[in-house]
Amino acid sequence: MSFSITLPDGSKKDFTDAVSISDLAHGIGTSLGKAALGAKVNGQIVALDYKLSKNAEVAIITDRDEEGLAILRDTVAFVLEAVAKKVYPEIHFGEHGTDDEGFYVDTDKENQIKINELPDLEKAVKKVIKAGEKIASCMMSKDELADIFNDDPYKSEMLKAEKGDQVQVYKLGDFIDFGFDALLPNTGKIKQFKLLSVAGAYWKGQSSNPMLQRISGTAFFKKADLDADIKRREEIKERDHRTIGRDLDLFFVDPKVGAGLPYWMPKGATIRRVVERYIIDKEVADGYQHVYTPVLMNVDAYKTSGHWAHYRDDMFPPMDMGDGEMLELRPMNCPSHIQIYKHHIRSYRELPIRIAELGMMHRYEKSGALSGLQRVREMTLNDGHTFVTLDQVQSEFSKILTLILDVYKDFDITDYYFRLSYRDPKNTKKYFANDEMWERSQSMLKKAMDDMGLDYVEAEGEAAFYGPKLDIQTKTALGADETMSTIQLDFMLPERFNLTYVGQDGEEHRPVMIHRGIVGTMERFIAYLIEIYKGAFPTWLAPVQVEVIPVNLDAHSDYAKKVRDELNKRGFRAEADLRNEKLGYKIRESQTQKVPYTLVLGDKELKDKGVNVRRYGTEEEVAKSFDEFISEIKQDVKSYSREE
């Protein structure tokens, strides 16, 4: 027997006998041998004791590789299981796994694990780590394992899902488990770990299944990395829009007056107003006609649209008006805009017709889903519907996408990706039944993206029930994926509402409807802006753009008021801090409130008719004439958030 191993640098090593990953690594170099944690063999992750016996491409994994971290985290998860089994003999385990954040183990036992039991579990794991116990691996037959796990419903089910007849298992003392790619050979190799939380998670991720307890934690090779990660988690909290929203007095949600119903304080309202005016101007310039339509609508419209059948549980219950009329708080604006379209007979000459509105709508989101401004029960959507002929779909699509990307530049939004959201072919029940329509519209979307040369991911099961869509996905401070913008093709509603236009041939034709949102809902968008700017809004959006501070109240208040008034007269948002406090106190507050410009006015400025400017985030003081300052801030506002 002879075979050769190809290493990442292209070099080859020949062997006549089977060789373990560990020996291979030692053979390459002593330090690599020590650092080796596992290997990738033809792309598959294996443990150190894996025996190579045929030609293969092998890359040794060390703590510098992402896969190394996954091996470490899997090992901690495994040791945690072994320890938990000792502490709670009746415990069962569900799924376990690792991700960017760390690792998790799903558990099930009579009495749920409480958060205050975590420190004891952590201590017990540390003890095992210190003892440096051996983690053994071997192959076992499914039958043998089925006997071992016969009283464990979760493991039995997972075992069935394993491929092949032989399953790789790991052992620590009496404890045995499977489903790991590779583990470290000894508990002593675990360096830094921390248990973070216990939370609920449905077995196999389905809400109809029992709920298990998920213990989450994280692990690193170096203490500095763990410390940095803990610090990162704290910083994320500081960037959370709810924290900043409170500190800067932007908005609040008071459960006593209504969960999920936000109140916009003057400063938050200012930001929102600037965004609303901006987006309306932008859309009007792009050919949209802005309208106002009522938040109440006869429930029949939602029965026609199909929303009632699909989403009734997430809608507010209809109001019975007593005379047979049932009014519904609208959960979306499409049927309203359809009414606008239907109000006249439409000619092909008019198309595309673009209707837009900042439409307020209500959705009865489940209480557990509500979160600050990110998930609410009343929201205002930057909504728009364009009605086009079949021939116009692609050009309209790219026109909308161009607008979106232009808007992103103005807000300096750079961290996003495109997702083509298709229906789930296995679950067609949820979707409008018309295979040909789905095939056609999905390929139209794909072609439009390809023609524009844009990268995207394709996701089945993410479509709207009436059609496929392009979603533009961003991330919140806490790392959750969320849809910022969307373009949706809809062949269904025009059918349901019998929308028509008169063509050149004098006959009636069916238009295609495109639903689109540029910045999504005001609530979610402003939550997003708070997080990307960390509360330090660029000047054009800042609720207070200029804070004017007199050095001495008696001597300089009049001048401060005059400067403030002059700024306000020119359309800037300026405030004068005339409270009876020390200068340092006011400067501090101006900084913690993240005001872009702080002007200090004293004897010098009064004499020169000038201002002393401190830009947020700097410690420089710059003396300027009033006119110089005006042209600086004017330029600043005009540039939006663009980095130029």
Place this chain on the structure above:
RNA sequence: GCCACUUUAGCUCAGGAGGUAGAGCACCGCCGUGGUAAGGAGGAGGUCCUCAGUUCAAAUCUGGGAAGUGGCUCCA
């Protein structure tokens, strides 16, 4: 909606072996008149989330409910 945790002053939080509570910041007036991140001493402020139960007595113990947080599920 499900699992865990939490809910005390406007905010952030202490405390409470059952006898109706405290700090810092914020707020109000007083003294201080200051040049770039907190001047000083004081005052006011509470349905201890809510509804029941146990008790002479409940903010504290028990149970139901609501909301918040972290997850899970969902998100037109």
